[in-house]
Amino acid sequence: MQAFDVKRMALDKFPLEYLGEVTFRCFFIFVVVFLFLKLTGRRGVNQLSLFEVVIILTLGSAAGDVTFYDDVPLLPVFAVFFSILLFYRFSTWLMGRSHHFQNWMEGKPLIIIRDGMFEWETMDRENITKGEFYMELRQKGVEHLGQVRLAILETNGGLSVYFRLDEDIQPGLPVLPEDYIDIETLMMTSGWYACHQCSLVKELKVGEKAVCPRCQNLTWVRALNTLRA
Template structure:
């Protein structure tokens, strides 16, 4: 084999006309995936459940093979499409008749913030990194947890937030990036601090350390009290 053999790299043993077949195969693959999304009734990828995402990935793998492999016939891929669509329909029907099966397939909404505090059991169970979750909150205009009355992680991965009105905002843990949220083991000055793990707030005296009574964490950050900007 010759390195950087452009003839082999570009077409190998295929005739130039094979490129038109590749274009047709790509169109076929596109139509198959598009029709599945239309038939399933979903408008966007953010609405896909875990089960639907698995179906799409499986279909996408089959569609990718048929797009450019000349020895992959079209009818078997069409069979894959019909089988997956039938499986999808039967699963949706079973989910509509069984709450337990539906919860097992798609999961349930999970409360992750309540009264300005993290629900530790939920976060530990979901294994969500704080940086990822903080980013999600910032994108919805949250500066600190005290602004949030209730936060729910939906089954499609979206986070639904319900806010306190301006006068009801509580002191809370900042969700800003590390450059804007210093962390202390000992308070640099007397004031109100928030536990960096669960959001619990308490007053700590200057140069004193504290153990969070809620989660036993020893790291603290300045608690914020600013209302949410509209």
Template sequence: MKSFDLHRMALDKVPLDFLGEVALRSLYTFVLVFLFLKITGRRGVRQMSLFEVLIILTLGSAAGDVAFYDDVPMLPVLAVFLTLAALYRLVMWLMSHSEKLEDLLEGKPVVIVEEGELAWEKLQSANMTEFEFFMELRLGGVEQLGQLRLAIMETNGQISLYYYADDEVKAGLVILPASCTERYRVVPETADYACIRCSAIFNLKAGEHQLCPRCANPEWSKASTAKRIT
């Protein structure tokens, strides 16, 4: 084999006019995936359940092969498309008649914040770090957890937020980036402090240094009572 052979690097063993066939195959697979998305009635991946994402990935794998490889026939991909479309319709029907199957394939909503504090154990079971979750909350305009009555991670990965009224806002953990908040291992004054990891609120004395009783984290920040600006 000759090194730096531009023809081999660009086309391997196929002729130049095979690029036209690639364009046709790509159009074919694009139409199949587009039709499947129309069948599911979804507008974006974040709106899809785990089962629907799995279906799309399976179809995408088959579509990718037929688009680029000259020895992959096109009709089997159509069969894959028809099979997955039928499977999708069948599973949707079964889930509408079986709550257990729906929970198995799509999961259940998970309460992540309850009454201004992280539901720490549930957050861990959702395979999400508190820092990832805080980023999602900041995108929703949340500055500190005491502003939230409930935050629920839905089965499609989106987060539903339910706020306290301004006169009901509690003291809570500030969830701004570390560069925007002061953190302490030894607290400077007597006040309410929030564990920066699990958000538990404790009244600590000036000069006190202790691990969080809830998660054993050593760092604290002053609890905030900031209200939402709408």
């Protein structure tokens, strides 16, 4: 084999007319995938649940191989899509009749922030790290957790945030990048501090070295009580 053989790299053993077949195969898969998404009733990727994402990824190999492999026939691929569509319809039928089956298949919304603090037990049980949501909170205009009344992690991975009124805002853990906050183990000034781990807010005195009673963490961040912009 010759390295950098332009003819081999471009078409190898295939005739030039095979490019037309590849175009037709791509069009075929485009139509099949589009019809699959239409028949499942989805309007966009952001609305896909974990269960539906798994189905789409499962179909990826079949959709990809048939577009350019000459030895992959079209009808079996169509049968794959049709079979998975029937499985999907049957699963959604079961989920509509069994709440427990729906929770098992798709999960359920999780409250991760309540009254300005992380739901630490839920996050610890579900193996959720708070850093995953800081960017989303900032994009929704959140500077610190004291501004948030309730935050719910939806089954599609989105984050729903419900804010406190300005007069109800309390000191809370900042969600700013760590370059913009001071993490302390020995308090430099007196005031309200938030546990860097679980967001518990506590009033501490200068020179105090505190252990969080909620998660046993030793690091604290000066709590903010600014209003939403």
